[in-house]
Amino acid sequence: MESLVSILIPAYNAEDWIAETIESALGQTWKRKEIIVVDDGSTDQTLAIARRFASRDVSVVTQSNQGASAARNNALSISQGDYIQWLDADDLLARDKIEQQIKVLHECPSKRTLLSGAWG
Secondary structure, three states: OOOOEEEEEEEOOOOOOHHHHHHHHHOOOOOOEEEEEEEEOOOOOHHHHHHOOHHHOEEEEEEOOOOHHHHHHHHHHHOOOOEEEEOOOOOOOOOOHHHHHHHHHHHOOOOOOOOOOOOO
């Protein structure tokens, strides 16, 4: 059975980016994933925009403003994945990022953690 990857997105006042961020998570070539957005008490339209994706297998949770760390911890506490993919509300994932990372993890079964990143 393929590993489940939890894509966890903490969000605060991210109305300008959140839709594109969620779309990049939904567009992953790795199909076995759960996407959890935790809105950290946004005062803009972040929550309303995120909720538009709820019918597309995106879980949206809201909390009073407690900061990014609390939003991350909240998302982690409800996630079910074998692996965690953190994704800030203003970042995007390359379409095959998770698939490529899982491939590396399967090639090196003694590894439990894999970090990657790019800028620009």
